Amino acid sequence: MENATDRRTATTEAGPPVPAEKRTGPGDPSTRNTAVLVSFTAITNLADGVTKVVLPLMATGLTDSPAQVAGVGLTLTLPWLLVALHVGVLVDRFDRRVLLWIADVARMLVVASLLFLAVRDAVTLPALYVGGFVLGVAEVVALTSAATLVPSAVAPAGQERANAWVAGAETVCNEFCGPFVGGLLVAAGASVALGWTGAGYLVGTLILVLLVGRFRPKADDTRPTGTVNQRIAEGVRFLWQQRLLRLMALALTVLSACWGAWLALMPLVATSLMGLDAREYGILLSALGAGGLVGALGVTTVNRLLGRRWAMFADLVGTAAMVATPVLSTNLWVVASGAFLGGMGGILWTVNSRTLSQRLVPDAMFGRYNAAARLFSWGAMPLGAGLVGVLAEWFGIRAAFAVFTVATLVIIVPFLRTVTPQALGEADAGPARD
Numbered sequence: 001m002e003n004a005t006d007r008r009t010a011t012t013e014a015g016p017p018v019p020a021e022k023r024t025g026p027g028d029p030s031t032r033n034t035a036v037l038v039s040f041t042a043i044t045n046l047a048d049g050v051t052k053v054v055l056p057l058m059a060t061g062l063t064d065s066p067a068q069v070a071g072v073g074l075t076l077t078l079p080w081l082l083v084a085l086h087v088g089v090l091v092d093r094f095d096r097r098v099l100l101w102i103a104d105v106a107r108m109l110v111v112a113s114l115l116f117l118a119v120r121d122a123v124t125l126p127a128l129y130v131g132g133f134v135l136g137v138a139e140v141v142a143l144t145s146a147a148t149l150v151p152s153a154v155a156p157a158g159q160e161r162a163n164a165w166v167a168g169a170e171t172v173c174n175e176f177c178g179p180f181v182g183g184l185l186v187a188a189g190a191s192v193a194l195g196w197t198g199a200g201y202l203v204g205t206l207i208l209v210l211l212v213g214r215f216r217p218k219a220d221d222t223r224p225t226g227t228v229n230q231r232i233a234e235g236v237r238f239l240w241q242q243r244l245l246r247l248m249a250l251a252l253t254v255l256s257a258c259w260g261a262w263l264a265l266m267p268l269v270a271t272s273l274m275g276l277d278a279r280e281y282g283i284l285l286s287a288l289g290a291g292g293l294v295g296a297l298g299v300t301t302v303n304r305l306l307g308r309r310w311a312m313f314a315d316l317v318g319t320a321a322m323v324a325t326p327v328l329s330t331n332l333w334v335v336a337s338g339a340f341l342g343g344m345g346g347i348l349w350t351v352n353s354r355t356l357s358q359r360l361v362p363d364a365m366f367g368r369y370n371a372a373a374r375l376f377s378w379g380a381m382p383l384g385a386g387l388v389g390v391l392a393e394w395f396g397i398r399a400a401f402a403v404f405t406v407a408t409l410v411i412i413v414p415f416l417r418t419v420t421p422q423a424l425g426e427a428d429a430g431p432a433r434d
Contacts, residue, residue, distance in 0.1 A: 029153075029212040029213060030153070030154050030155040030158055031158070032210070032212055033153035033154055033211055033212055033213065034153075034154055034158060034161070034162045034165065036207060036208070036210045036211050037146070037149060037150065037153060037154075037162065037166055037211075038162075038165045038166055038169050039207050040100075040146075040204050040207045040208055041146070041166050041169040041170055041173070042169040042173045043173075043200050043203050043204040043207065044104065044142070044200065044201060044204040045169060045170050045173040046173040046177055046181070046200055047107075047196075047197045047198075047200030047201050047204070048139070048173075049173055049177060049181070049182060049285075049289075050181055050182035050185060050193055050196060050197045050200070051111070051135065051182075051197050052076075052182065052263070052285070053182030053186060053193070053281070053282060053285065054182055054185075054186055054190055054193045054194060054197070055072050055076070055128055055131070055132055056069060056072050056073065056264075056267040057186055057190075057267060057281070058118075058123055058128060058190055059071075059072045059125065059128055059267070060267055060268065060271055062123070062124070062125050062128075063125065064268075064272075065393075066265065066268050066389050066392045066393050066397070067389040067390065067392075067393050068125060069264075069265075069267055069268050069389075070264040070265055070268075070385050070386065070388060070389030070392075071125075071129060071385075071386075071389070072128055072129065072132050072264075073132075073260065073263055073264030073381075073382075073385040074264065074382045074385040074386050074389075075128075075129045075130075075132035075133040075136060075382075076132045076133075076135060076136045076139075077136055077260055077378060077379075077381035077382040077385060078133060078136060078382040079133065079136035079137040079139070079140045080136070080140055080374060080375060080378035080379040080381065080382065081375065081379040081382060081383075083137060083140055084140050084144070084371045084372075084374055084375040084378070084379060085232045085235070085236070085368075085371050085372060085375055086232065086371075087140050087141055087144050087371055088144060088232065088235055088367045088368040088369075088370060088371020088372065089231050089232060089235075089367070089368060089371075090141075090367070091144050091145050091148055091366075091367030091368075091370070091371065092231070092365070092366070092367035092368055094216065095215055095216040096145040096146075096148050096149055096152075096215045096216070096367075097145075097149070097208055097211060097215045099141055099142075099145040100141075100142055100145050100146060100149075100205075100208055101205055101208060102141065103138040103139070103141040103142035103145070104138070104142070104201045104202075104204055104205040105205070106134060106135075106137070106138040106141075107135060107138045107201045108198050108201045108202060108205075110131045110134045110135050110138075111194050111197050111198040111201065112198055113127075113131065114127065114128075114131050114194055115191055115194040115195060115198065118189075118190045118191040118194060119191050123190075140374075140378075143374065143378075144367060144370050144371050144374060145367075146166075147354070147366075147370045148366045148367050148370060149211075149215060150162050150163060150166065150354070150358065151358050151366065152213065152214075152215055153211060153212075153213055153215070159355060159358055160300075160351070160355050161300075163350075163351050163354045163355050163358075164296055164299050164300065164351045165296065167292075167296060167347055167350040167351045167354065168292060168293060168295070168296025168297070168347060169296075170292075170350075173289070177286070177289060181196075181282070182282055184279060184282065186282075231368060232368065232371075232372075234365065234368060235365060235367075235368025235369050235371060235372045236368075236372045238361070238365055238368070238369055238372075239369055239372045239373055242360065243418060243423070244356070244360075244418065244419065244423050244424075244427060245356075245357065245360060245361075245369075245373070247414065247415065247418040247419060248353050248356070248357075248373075248419075249372075249373050249376040249377065250376065250411075250414075251316075251411050251414070251415055252349070252353070252373075252376060252377035252380075253376045253377055253379075253380040254380070254407055254408060254410075254411050255315060255316070255319050255346075255349075255377075255408065255411075256377040256378060256379075256380040256381050256384065257380040257381065257383055257384030257387070257404070257407070258319050258322070258323050258384060258404045258407065258408055259319070259322075259342070259346075259381060259384070260380065260381030260382060260383070260384030260385040260388075261323065261384040261385060261387065261388035261400070261401070261404050262322055262323055262326075262339075262342075262388075262401075262404075263381075263385070264384070264385035264388055264389065265385075265388050265389065265392060265397065265400065265401075266281075266284070266285070266326075267281065268392075268397075269326055269330075269397055270284060273326075273330050273397065274330045274332060274335070276332065280332060283332070283336070284332060284335060284336050284339065285339070287336035287337070287339035287340045287343065288322075288339045288340070288342060288343035288346075289343060290340055290343065291318070291339065291340035291341060291342065291343025291344035291345075291346075291347070292343040292344065292346060292347040294340075294344050295343065295344040295345070295346070295347030295348045295351075296347050296351070299311065299347065299348055299351045299352075302314075302348060303352070307421065307424070308352045308356075308424050309419050309420070309421060309424060311348045311349075311352055312348060312349050312352050312353065312415075312419060313412075313415065313416070313419075314344070314345040314348050314349075315345035315346055315348060315349035316345070316408060316409075316411065316412055316415060317341070317345060318341040318342045318343070318344055318345025318346065319342050319345060319346070319408050320405055320408040320409055321337075321338040321341040321342060322338045322339055322341060322342030323338075323342075323401050323404045323405045323408065324338065324401070324402075324405040325337065325338030325339075326338075326397070326398065326401045327398045327401045327402050327405065356424070356427050357369065357370075357373070359427060360427055384404070387400075388400045388401075388404065391403060
């Protein structure tokens with residue numbers, strides 16, 4: 001862990017402080033940018049949430065194999081393992097808003113292609129896998145780029161609020177509104193659902209025009225100081241050398257593997273074990289977003305009453321409950337309750353971890369740091385999706401979820417030993433951006 005002097009030095013090297021005109025307040029660019037980022041996040045994640053329902057349910061109509069259905073979830077998240085670090089280098093060298101536009105165009109092309117196949121009744125599993133993989137690559141570019149926009153678009157005083165609303169929009173729209181709307185749209189037909197998804201990505205692309213500011217890294221930061229692999233190594237090394245950031249990345253690896261497993265196998269659990277239709281499955285997934293909404297609205301209060309440490313600890317409890325309930329019951333409301341706790345804990349972790357990283361990581365390193373951190377976390381989702389499919393195939397669905405429940409409980413002790421009040425206080429005392 002770097003001391004305060006090291007962090008202040010990194011801040012000086014990263015660039016000058018945020019100017020007065022970017023301080024928060026009604027009508028200021030910072031306030032406007034927060035609204036734009038929240039709107040963009042809400043709309044595109046609503047589209048993502050619909051896609052999350054559409055693609056797996058389309059797969060269940062083609063096969064009843066747990067491994068093949070889970071493979072759709074695997075393709076959506078596998079790019080985090082394959083291209084995340086290279087995307088981080090791109091984000092530290094090119095305009096981050098342009099990268100978001102490119103990602104959204106790619107998403108629209110994939111959705112249009114799948115829509116064409118659906119209309120012709122020609123959808124196949126390979127088509128879903130290829131489409132899912134391209135959507136996954138676009139998501140890597142979009143989320144890594146978007147994560148770097150908050151520090152440059154929003155003044156430090158408003159970053160925690162911006163993080164809360166952006167993270168809340170991600171969870172509520174991706175896990176609550178998106179799946180619920182997706183379930184309704186799938187009932188009307190896969191082509192209808194895909195059409196609405198493409199429209200959502202188009203609107204999100206247009207909204208980015210309203211952002212005010214400069215979102216390309218500073219000229220000095222964009223000049224390569226080594227090979228791509230050397231620049232990747234800098235980001236990984238920065239993360240690994242800081243004890244708090246390292247623990248957060250490793251803990252989130254386990255938590256994300258659990259989420260990947262839950263999301264990959266739940267379509268089959270819902271349709272086979274629980275006997276749910278598309279609308280009821282949308283309700284089940286929407287419980288994640290309902291918990292996220294509660295977490296987003298209450299994160300400031302929870303932090304004030306309990307502190308960041310216990311707010312983040314809530315994610316360990318919530319994720320354990322989420323993967324444990326399918327082991328214990330097939331009742332819709334029991335499983336939905338576990339999903340609610342998982343969603344609430346997830347948003348509390350996301351807001352606090354983003355705020356901490358924005359204060360610890362200099363802008364020149366932020367794209368590569370985010371890519372490295374997401375490699376540990378999001379990269380674990382395809383591993384979780386793949387592993388749960390194999391375990392379910394060999395030992396049954398309940399046994400597979402039991403394995404992930406135990407894995408979540410194992411990380412409690414290292415979390416409590418590392419994420420201490422002293423460590424969090426040092427992080428808050430030495431922001432990387434004044």
